[in-house]
Amino acid sequence: MVFDFLQPISESFEKHLQTLSNQSLGKKVVFHTQTDFPILEGVSIAIFTVNEHRGNDKDNEDYSFEAFRKKFYGMFPGNWNTSIVDLGTIEAGASIEDTYFVVKSLMTELIKKQIIPVIIGGTQDLTYPMYRAYDNLDQMVNLVSVDNQFDFSKENKLDKDAYLSKIIVEEPNNLFNFSNLGYQTYFNSQEEIDLIEKLYFEAYRLGEVSNNISVAEPVFRDADLVSVDMNSVQSSYSGNFEEFNPNGFTGKEICALARYAGISDKVTSFGIFNFNPNSHEVVLAAQMLWYFIEGFCFRSNEYPFGTKEHYIKYIVPIEDEELIFYKSNKTERWWIEIPFLTNVNNKLKRNTLLPCTHEDYLAACEQEIPERWWKAQRRNIL
Structure with a gap:
């Protein structure tokens, strides 16, 4: 069973949970622990982390998501009435394809149960197995990527920056639309920009979205899958000075986009990628997830669900x-x-x-x- 591939939260984090306020998120969420696995019936959102960083040519052993969990579960929920579980961590497989298979299989199971999978961490090439999870669900997929580049394959490009080509080229082709929010022209060749136009995909430059954040709302409202690259955020807001980005979304803007994704009645999966889970970036990533759930709790169940x-x-x-x-x-x-x-x-x-x-x-x-x-x-x- 695919749930057997999930590793529980650590014993040290279990002990940390005992120190949290009774009003905190950590006391409202059901965790996959060393002794118990959450009952999924009635659950709305399932959070899990993926320790797969080979798409960025890095070792997986250097990463732990405990810092992220401490930041996120130490926060307080809004006026939420939703059931959330933390399924633990998918550890990297023997090959990156093994990790893809587990992510795809787990997501398919969750979506079939009408549970929204939320993936935290790993590199953005994990968007590919997220997309493949829809293969057996008999639907066309609208993918929205919040990113400073389009992630087409090209020479000497890492997997984390090349997943979109696989999605477009490989069968079965279930992609109806791809939308990018926040691309920066100097990170994308003119050929890539022309290809986006040729395929009738949608792309919104960073300045266009920053000047009027509400232009993103209809884009998210039509999305099934949302993938957020933390490299789309200014380093001064994300805390990532290893891959320095002087331009990008502010912390407030990226949280607003996460809330738009959550409030969309159509979004059935969400991922935050390409951040160092041991660094300052966990603070912003935790707040982004908070805003996604906040948005989810204010869904209005309009089209395509209403009449x-x-x-x-x-x-x-x-x-x-x-x-x-x-x-x-x-x-x-x-x-x-x-x-x-x-x-x-x-x-x-x-x-x-x-x-x-x-x-x-x-x-x-x-x-x-x-x-x-x-x-x-x-x-x-x-």
């Missing part, structure tokens, strides 16, 4: 099209319909709603076709 009864429908004639928008009466969030095209091989097998903004609706009223809608149309028939 369209509680939406106002707007029809905008534009050129030869009729764009159909929906606005939620509950949250005032907006969607635009991607129509099912006859006589064409549609990746999406029915009319689908794409999250958008009020500004997209206003632009359509001025006869401007929303770029996200146009790209989604093109991806659907590629």
Whole structure:
């Protein structure tokens, strides 16, 4: 059974838990200990760490997630009403492919049980087995990466920076959309930027997101899998001075993005990667996870889970099209319909709603076709 590959929390951390306040997260979460494994029935979120750093050409023995756990479980929860478990750690396998297999298998089991797996640590190439976990779930996958680069394969590039090529190229190809938030142009070749455009994927530069963080909300609202690279954060906020990044998201911005990921009704897996779990970075990583769970606790169960009864429908004639928008009466969030095209091989097998903004609706009223809608149309028939 795949759960047998999980290592329990250490005895020293078990003792540390006894010193925490009764109101702290450490007293609200059920842990995989030396003697007990959590009952998963009724659980909403399962946290586990992955001690796999070979994607960054580093040894796995140098890492422990105890510092991260101490920071995270020492914090206090918000007004949360959700069941959380900590399943412990997946230790590195004999090969990196062995680790991938365990991550993929564990995630598949959790998602089938409608539990959101949250992966902490390891290198970002673990996004690949996260994506592969959806292979047997009979769905197209929307992947959102918060990263300063696109992670395509190229010469002399480490695995942690090359997983996206494997996702795009290898069968079965379940990827419907890839969205990057926070890329910095000087870390990406023009060929990579052109390829993102050619595949009708979405990419938002760091400045674009930082200037208006809310542009990221519809992107997360359409995501299934969210992967966050801690190298997307300024070193002055992350505490990572080993790989110095003078530019990037601030601590406040990256936590806001984590909250958007959590509040998305569609997100079913979340990962934070490429940080040193023994360093100052654990403080920010712990706060990011806190904000993800905070967002999760405020999910509104709208599309695709609710009906369209509680939406106002707007029809905008534009050129030869009729764009159909929906606005939620509950949250005032907006969607635009991607129509099912006859006589064409549609990746999406029915009319689908794409999250958008009020500004997209206003632009359509001025006869401007929303770029996200146009790209989604093109991806659907590629």
